[in-house]
Amino acid sequence: MKNSILEINNLKVFPNNNSRLKLVKNISLCLKKGKTTCIVGESGSGKSLTALSVMQLLSSQLSMSGSIIFEGLNLVNLTKEEVRKKRGKDIAMIFQEPMTSLNPVLTIGYQIKEAISVHENLLKAELNKRVEELLDIVGIPIDRINSYPDELSGGQRQRVMIAMAISCSPKLLIADEPTTALDVTVQAQILNLLSGLKLKFEMTMLFITHDFGVVEDIADDVAVMYQGEIVEQGTVLNVLKKPKHPYTKALLDCVPDPHGKKDLNPIDYSALKRAMG
Amino acid sequence: MEILLEAKNLSKEYVKTTGFFSRTSSSIKALDNLSINIKKGITLAVVGESGSGKSTLAKSLIRLVEIDKGSITFKKRNMRTISGGELKAIRKNIQMIFQDPYASLNPRMKIINIMEEPLKIHDIGNSETQYSKILSMIKRVGLGEGDLLKYPHQFSGGQRQRIGIARALILEPELVICDEPVSALDVSVQAQIIQLLKSLQKEFGLTYLFITHDLRIVRHIADEVIVMKDGKLIEQGKTDIIFRSPKTKYTKELLASIPGNLLKRK
Numbered sequence: 308m309k310n311s312i313l314e315i316n317n318l319k320v321f322p323n324n325n326s327r328l329k330l331v332k333n334i335s336l337c338l339k340k341g342k343t344t345c346i347v348g349e350s351g352s353g354k355s356l357t358a359l360s361v362m363q364l365l366s367s368q369l370s371m372s373g374s375i376i377f378e379g380l381n382l383v384n385l386t387k388e389e390v391r392k393k394r395g396k397d398i399a400m401i402f403q404e405p406m407t408s409l410n411p412v413l414t415i416g417y418q419i420k421e422a423i424s425v426h427e428n429l430l431k432a433e434l435n436k437r438v439e440e441l442l443d444i445v446g447i448p449i450d451r452i453n454s455y456p457d458e459l460s461g462g463q464r465q466r467v468m469i470a471m472a473i474s475c476s477p478k479l480l481i482a483d484e485p486t487t488a489l490d491v492t493v494q495a496q497i498l499n500l501l502s503g504l505k506l507k508f509e510m511t512m513l514f515i516t517h518d519f520g521v522v523e524d525i526a527d528d529v530a531v532m533y534q535g536e537i538v539e540q541g542t543v544l545n546v547l548k549k550p551k552h553p554y555t556k557a558l559l560d561c562v563p564d565p566h567g568k569k570d571l572n573p574i575d576y577s578a579l580k581r582a583m584g
Numbered sequence: 585m586e587i588l589l590e591a592k593n594l595s596k597e598y599v600k601t602t603g604f605f606s607r608t609s610s611s612i613k614a615l616d617n618l619s620i621n622i623k624k625g626i627t628l629a630v631v632g633e634s635g636s637g638k639s640t641l642a643k644s645l646i647r648l649v650e651i652d653k654g655s656i657t658f659k660k661r662n663m664r665t666i667s668g669g670e671l672k673a674i675r676k677n678i679q680m681i682f683q684d685p686y687a688s689l690n691p692r693m694k695i696i697n698i699m700e701e702p703l704k705i706h707d708i709g710n711s712e713t714q715y716s717k718i719l720s721m722i723k724r725v726g727l728g729e730g731d732l733l734k735y736p737h738q739f740s741g742g743q744r745q746r747i748g749i750a751r752a753l754i755l756e757p758e759l760v761i762c763d764e765p766v767s768a769l770d771v772s773v774q775a776q777i778i779q780l781l782k783s784l785q786k787e788f789g790l791t792y793l794f795i796t797h798d799l800r801i802v803r804h805i806a807d808e809v810i811v812m813k814d815g816k817l818i819e820q821g822k823t824d825i826i827f828r829s830p831k832t833k834y835t836k837e838l839l840a841s842i843p844g845n846l847l848k849r850k
Contacts, residue, residue, distance in 0.1 A: 566803070
């Protein structure tokens with residue numbers, strides 16, 4: 308596709324010692340430039356494995372097949388060194404748990420500098436200026452530059468992670484449940500921040516979540532994953548308002564409705580199995 | 585309606601010492617002159633951001649945290665002055681379900697031992713009646729007899745939360761304090777656990793104090809809501825009314841941050 312930035316074709320992920328067990332079963336997904344695509348699904352549906360495959364960060368006990376085309380380049384064929392040059396520069400990632408992703412014994416300023424220095428050779432003064440700019444963009448007071456991660460709240464830590472991720476102006480940002488560990492008000496702030504950054508830096512975003520409420524807030528396109536497969540994909544309006552696949556319908560039914568108009572219906576897996584044939 | 589628990593003017597301050605030889609100190613008011621009533625048979629939700637004092641409130645009600653000022657009365661008995669056997673007897677009546685089902689079950693104990701511990705502590709029944717009690721409870725929460733001999737790591741997050749619920753209910757408490765019981769679970773499992781909690785409430789006539797930051801869940805489970813911020817009570821009332829016509833600016837803000845609202849506002 309012409310306006311696509313990333314194309315995942317026939318991606319399969321399986322354990323090294325059991326290639327018949329497919330954790331991700333032959334999925335294909337296309338990310339449009341400048342859009343946010345959400346992957347939604349329960350735990351164990353393969354959404355994080357898909358993200359890690361794009362980053363070429365799968366555990367050494369897992370293998371993958373298929374192609375991942377980023378700006379016309381198949382990432383699967385690149386050497387480790389070549390991938391490392393892309394990772395963090397052109398494609399960046401933020402994770403669910405900001406506390407475990409940050410190093411507890413280094414200041415946040417140092418860690419952001421480190422993220423920049425890997426890819427760019429800047430003078431010390433330039434580097435400091437860049438870090439201050441980044442902190443400002445993500446909404447952390449500059450005087451916190453020498454703070455350690457444990458001195459920050461969960462929301463602030465996630466802001467630091469975002470600062471690191473956007474430090475080299477990536478073209479694609481992968482966010483793996485970045486707000487699941489945060490409470491609702493902070494979640495709303497982080498989602499707003501990410502939407503703003505996406506527009507400002509013309510980034511494409513791959514956003515992973517299990518919460519359809521979040522999908523509604525942030526997504527342009529949606530892919531619903533179930534047991535390693537994409538069972539439905541389309542624009543956010545189509546998937547949320549006119550879901551076609553029985554699993555999408557079932558998953559939408561367990562989202563609590565803040566208006567109290569509909570009942571909560573846990574997924575009836577045996578009924579789902581029958582509906583899916 | 586009968587009032588099960590009444591807490592009046594609760595205050596609790598945490599003092600943090602920093603600096604050389606801990607000479608400077610700062611304090612945080614986790615509870616600031618807060619009063620609540622819990623009516624029998626209802627679900628009272630406590631909502632607020634992290635750091636608002638919700639968990640301190642929960643812990644202070646069963647005296648896992650000692651408050652600085654105020655009074656707590658459970659079934660007309662003063663919780664603050666009792667001790668020893670009397671406190672133990674009351675604690676049997678007030679049980680807790682915790683947020684993180686990974687951290688709240690002892691990884692080295694089998695499920696049967698986890699379930700039997702509270703019965704032993706409170707000296708209820710003999711080993712035979714204890715076993716039949718445990719069996720019927722574990723079945724009630726949707727697990728089987730075969731699961732009793734497994735260890736916590738063999739279960740998923742949702743199953744572990746079911747075990748946490750079974751452990752809390754085995755003593756037949758009247759008040760169950762649920763501290764963010766579904767926050768760590770994904771939506772499909774969350775819906776199952778909420779339904780389970782609702783049906784158990786009906787069956788055993790339970791009263792819930794339900795702590796959460798997710799207002800969408802409040803709408804589904806709570807009869808009444810209190811909103812907390814910085815240890816203070818900001819607003820309280822019936823769930824419907826709070827959602828339909830919130831009075832304070834803060835409650836409005838909380839309602840606005842419910843995910844899935846942005847699109848509607850656009």
